[in-house]
Amino acid sequence: xxxxxxxxxxxxxxxxxxxxxxxxxxxxxxxxxxxxxxxxxxxxxxxxxxxxxxxxxxxxxxxxxxxxxxxxxxxxxxxxxxxxxxxxxxxxxxxxxxxxxx
Amino acid sequence: xxxxxxxxxxxxxxxxxxxxxxxxxxxxxxxxxxxxxxxxxxxxxxxxxxxxxxxxxxxxxxxxxxxxxxxxxxxxxxxxxxxxxxxxxxxxx
Numbered sequence: 001x002x003x004x005x006x007x008x009x010x011x012x013x014x015x016x017x018x019x020x021x022x023x024x025x026x027x028x029x030x031x032x033x034x035x036x037x038x039x040x041x042x043x044x045x046x047x048x049x050x051x052x053x054x055x056x057x058x059x060x061x062x063x064x065x066x067x068x069x070x071x072x073x074x075x076x077x078x079x080x081x082x083x084x085x086x087x088x089x090x091x092x093x094x095x096x097x098x099x100x101x102x
Numbered sequence: 103x104x105x106x107x108x109x110x111x112x113x114x115x116x117x118x119x120x121x122x123x124x125x126x127x128x129x130x131x132x133x134x135x136x137x138x139x140x141x142x143x144x145x146x147x148x149x150x151x152x153x154x155x156x157x158x159x160x161x162x163x164x165x166x167x168x169x170x171x172x173x174x175x176x177x178x179x180x181x182x183x184x185x186x187x188x189x190x191x192x193x194x195x
Contacts, residue, residue, distance in 0.1 A: 001142055002146075003146045003147050003148075006133060006134065006144070009133050010126070010130060010133060013129060013133070014126055014129055024115060025116060028116070029108055029112065029127060029130055030146055030149045032103070032107065032111040033108065034148070036103040037190075038191055041103050042103070043103045043104075044103070044104050045104070045105050045108075046105060047131070047135075048134075053191070076191045076192055077183065077191070078150075078181070078187065079181075080180070080181030087179065089139045090138050090139060090141075090177050090179045091176050091177050091178070092175065092176055
């Protein structure tokens with residue numbers, strides 16, 4: 001599912017919301033989450049999961065192709081941790097366990 | 103940031119009541135959860151992708167007792183941030 005498909009689904013399921021409004025809603029949700037991560041904030045959505053910002057220090061790395069030593073600058077990356085409810089919903093149903101080919 | 107902050111943003115931008123804003127934000131996450139539950143990935147351009155991965159059964163060890171155990175096959179959810187998000191997070195030090 002892409003963002004535009006999510007927008008279409010939302011417009012179908014929410015009462016009295018057209019495509020244009022659904023688009024603004026979905027964009028606002030993800031823009032505000034993005035803004036939070038840019039500020040370095042942690043996000044927590046109950047029943048869904050949380051995203052926290054991890055800080056990585058600078059280190060000396062190597063270009064594997066040329067063997068050249070380069071300084072990798074410090075960076076921040078988002079880490080998602082799935083919430084309990086969603087974790088269970090995504091995992092295999094009891095009826096599916098053991099029936100799947102390894 | 104919690105869902106209440108997202109609801110507030112929607113409230114300010116869209117002109118719904120607080121209650122309508124809360125309902126529509128809940129619905130956004132519910133649609134995403136239902137999609138992931140069907141093992142379908144969700145890709146939000148400019149933000150990132152939520153990806154369902156199939157994990158095979160493997161042998162593991164209880165780190166406390168050292169006892170060998172079988173880890174059952176399972177499905178897990180991972181998140182891959184988009185390049186746009188990674189760049190935005192690293193542009194202002």
